[in-house]
Amino acid sequence: MTTIGFIYPDHAAEDDYPRMEQVLGGDVRLAVEHIYGTDLHAIAELLDLGSPEKLAEGSRKLGPHEPASVVWACTSGSFVYGWLGATHQVEGVAEASGVPASSTSFAFVHAARALGCSRVSVAASYPDEVATLFKQFLADGGIEVVRFSSAGIDTAAEVGQLSPDAVVELATANDHPDADAVLIPDTAMRTIELVDRMEQELGKPVLTANQVTVWEGLRIAGIQRSVSGCGALFAPAR
Template sequence: MTTIGFIYPDHAAEDDYPLAEQLLGGTDVAEGDIRLPVAHIYGTDLHAVPELLDLGSEARLAEGAGLLAKHAPDAVIWACTSGSFVYGWDGARDQADQLAAAAGVPASSTSFAFVHAAQAIGVRRVAVAASYPADVARLFVDFLAAGGVEVLSVSSADIDTAAEVGTLSPEAVVDLAVRHDHPDAEAVLVPDTAMRTLGEITEIEQKLGKPVLTANQVTIWEGLRLTGSTRLVRSLGALFRVRG
């Protein structure tokens, strides 16, 4: 059995994780069970730089690692995009290293997951459909650029809190991704783990005619990557239809 632990801020769209566990467990039992426990840490859910820096602090993530310890995870992921990219590339690397030290296992974050996922499916030019305010969305663009991913267009829905993002309907999620495509983009990125997206990936990709990478999708994939537990799951999009 492979266990990947996720540190998730507050509550919004964490039900994407048991859904993913169900989908992953149904692929091939010969490959072994996948468990995706989620531990919650709490702070403000405001999409603003000072609050995000606090949310992703070493102390808060160490708390999350402690909550996950009872599950004996094989890897731990900080399941928060804005709470990782807000530190910049080097700061986010330090953040992941500190989390790995606290957890005693390999660690990463959703921001790095986006870069690694884009590399895995061979895309370098993307559109970003963000729920964040514009200043926060711009920091994600800068992070992607540091990872070699060019953003051709970025939208900002100007939603101030994760709780509000979590109330978006499936139709609103699909519309956000589809409306903010760019004709020259090789994929569309939807970067908020507070947004439920796993059930909408297939529809979005069908409407776009190209891959979509969403925050909870890439976060789960990153955990699998760290543990060498790649799975092929057609309903989870183009990312889960490639190995390695």
């Protein structure tokens, strides 16, 4: 049994992780530990949420699980630091946990590259001021954003209450014909059970925060897993 550890902020959509654990099968365990702060999608609050002290606390909580890797499961709480700051973030988590580490923001870049997607649409839940920083983060990672939208939702709790139909609508309404994939940031959004549905409607890969976070945790632990039920990123080779 291999355990992948996730530092998850507050509470909103962490039930996506046991769902994904079921999709992956019985030999991978996804361990989630929480850190706490305000769930407001605002720059100052997000900088506090992703602070070294809080991430070190999350790393300590995951210690008893003996994870093979650790991921900071928060998009906005990582990209708000910029590329260099987010790099320092994961270096701190790796030092505190003693295993390879990453974050959801880097997971989006790595997942897009893995699928050969260099031009994307972004359907963000955040206010524009915050969402724009994700667009910049992707650009720093060599990913061109050809369509960009921000839904202006102020808190993670509100995002966690979105209906499945609302999540699918967010994706389908914000696609672009030149986009290789549609990216939906925010680990507060439940998406694991919706990825296949969104891909079928759009006819292209859809990358969502909790989906890419799990994939990244497996990747940096040296695990490759192909399964049906969670989109092109996990799809078995044909």
